[in-house]
Amino acid sequence: MVKEMREKVIALNRKTNGWLLPLLMLxxxxxxxxxxxxxxxxxIDDVVGMTAGKHLTETLRFFIFxxxxxxxxxxxxxxxxxxIRSYFSTEKTRKMLQGKSLLTGxxxxxLLGIVTPFCSCSAIPLFLGFVxxxxxxxxxxxxxxxxxxxxxxxxxxLVGLFGWKVALIYVATGLTIAILSGWLIGKLKMExxxxxxVYNVKxxxxxxxxERLSFSDxxxxxxxxxxxxVGKIWIYIIIGIAVxxxxxxxxxxxxxxSLLGKENWYGVPLAILMGVPxxxxxxxxxxxxxVLIEKGVSLxxxxxxxxxxxxxxxxxxxxxxxxxxxxxxxxxxxxxxAGIVIVGFIFNYVM
Amino acid sequence: xxxxxxxxxxxxxxxxxxLTRTAVSELGIEATIEKVEDIxxxxxxGVMNTPALVVDGKVVMSGRLPGDKELKELLS
Numbered sequence: 001m002v003k004e005m006r007e008k009v010i011a012l013n014r015k016t017n018g019w020l021l022p023l024l025m026l027x028x029x030x031x032x033x034x035x036x037x038x039x040x041x042x043x044i045d046d047v048v049g050m051t052a053g054k055h056l057t058e059t060l061r062f063f064i065f066x067x068x069x070x071x072x073x074x075x076x077x078x079x080x081x082x083x084i085r086s087y088f089s090t091e092k093t094r095k096m097l098q099g100k101s102l103l104t105g106x107x108x109x110x111l112l113g114i115v116t117p118f119c120s121c122s123a124i125p126l127f128l129g130f131v132x133x134x135x136x137x138x139x140x141x142x143x144x145x146x147x148x149x150x151x152x153x154x155x156x157x158l159v160g161l162f163g164w165k166v167a168l169i170y171v172a173t174g175l176t177i178a179i180l181s182g183w184l185i186g187k188l189k190m191e192x193x194x195x196x197x198v199y200n201v202k203x204x205x206x207x208x209x210x211e212r213l214s215f216s217d218x219x220x221x222x223x224x225x226x227x228x229x230v231g232k233i234w235i236y237i238i239i240g241i242a243v244x245x246x247x248x249x250x251x252x253x254x255x256x257x258s259l260l261g262k263e264n265w266y267g268v269p270l271a272i273l274m275g276v277p278x279x280x281x282x283x284x285x286x287x288x289x290x291v292l293i294e295k296g297v298s299l300x301x302x303x304x305x306x307x308x309x310x311x312x313x314x315x316x317x318x319x320x321x322x323x324x325x326x327x328x329x330x331x332x333x334x335x336x337x338a339g340i341v342i343v344g345f346i347f348n349y350v351m
Numbered sequence: 352x353x354x355x356x357x358x359x360x361x362x363x364x365x366x367x368x369x370l371t372r373t374a375v376s377e378l379g380i381e382a383t384i385e386k387v388e389d390i391x392x393x394x395x396x397g398v399m400n401t402p403a404l405v406v407d408g409k410v411v412m413s414g415r416l417p418g419d420k421e422l423k424e425l426l427s
Contacts, residue, residue, distance in 0.1 A: 089414075090399040090400055090414070091399065094399070117400070117414060119361075119363075119400070119414075121359065121361035121362075121363070121364075121401065122399065122400045122401050122414070124359065124390055125359070125390065125393060125394065125398060125399050125400065125401055126399045126400070128390070128394050128399075129394070129397075129398075129399035132394070197391070201391060201394045201395070322390070
């Protein structure tokens with residue numbers, strides 16, 4: 001009986017080109033999302049029967065509300081972005097960037113960095129592929145800076161934990177740093193600081209054949225990326241929110257304020273110095289940043305910390321050392337770090 | 352059949368090699384499987400996203416891990 005139903009749904013889903021399943025799931029999603037606070041209250045107050053107002057109760061309530069909220073947002077957005085990404089590929093992006101002038105190229109490349117599928121383990125082949133196609137290194141750098149920094153996971157976590165305003169500020173400043181840093185690296189004419197062997201690579205210019213996808217394939221890709229990304233990051237999010245929920249009440253407010261608050265000009269550079277040796281993706285760092293802000297770290301300093309952890313990292317620098325000479329790596333790190341400092345200062349003084 | 356798994360050593364690349372070996376032995380086909388880790392050689396296939404799978408000199412998939420069924424179709 002159940003098996004028969006299942007087969008019928010699958011057949012029907014195929015008939016509607018894969019639209020049916022996501023369409024059926026959407027109302028369930030909305031219903032769940034609208035009632036998260038009620039569900040959390042129900043579990044805490046009625047099922048477990050804890051005393052409201054107590055420390056432990058409110059910590060648990062925060063946790064039980066926050067984890068499913070962030071997870072639901074992640075699933076929806078990653079599904080959507082997974083479908084959008086299926087229209088982009090590194091090969092197409094490379095073709096679009098070929099022959100673009102410096103500033104236009106930087107802007108396009110940073111924007112394409114958001115939607116093109118990218119994994120930091122592919123940074124080197126991607127760099128070589130771009131150089132091979134004659135794309136200026138400044139434009140390539142805009143891509144390499146924007147791709148890990150501005151992505152859907154960062155966006156969801158920022159919206160979920162800080163709201164729209166901070167999320168938009170992060171995206172706008174992240175893109176600006178990617179565009180201007182790439183542009184500056186291009187202006188400095190640093191092509192000669194790319195390892196010599198790079199220019200000798202004669203890559204097969206034809207590249208990889210384009211996969212042909214139907215719309216139901218694309219929906220499948222949406223589901224695949226949800227499974228892949230959520231499967232990889234859920235544990236960081238739970239740990240991050242647990243730390244956040246724990247610190248919510250137990251660490252005195254303003255604990256970090258004296259060191260990394262607004263008044264201290266050295267807060268921003270200090271945050272960046274701490275951030276560079278650390279390596280984490282957006283999923284791991286954002287819940288921790290939310291705790292920092294709650295404990296008195298100013299917004300600009302926290303943003304600077306977060307950007308430096310995600311965009312600059314020792315492991316990445318070591319990987320890049322294979323294809324770049326140290327002068328270019330130093331310029332890259334220096335320029336991006338300077339950009340982050342400026343963003344940090346602006347937010348500390350404006351907001 | 353000549354199969355190459357291209358990848359610089361990230362977790363996904365190792366996984367693809369392992370999946371490919373399993374699939375080949377399950378399909379019972381005669382094949383040599385080689386893991387290519389040298390970035391110079393990888394570039395000559397025009398691949399920008401690792402891991403990638405090359406069958407008889409042709410890149411059949413890149414930038415992700417295929418499912419079991421898809422992998423077997425690519426190999427047969």
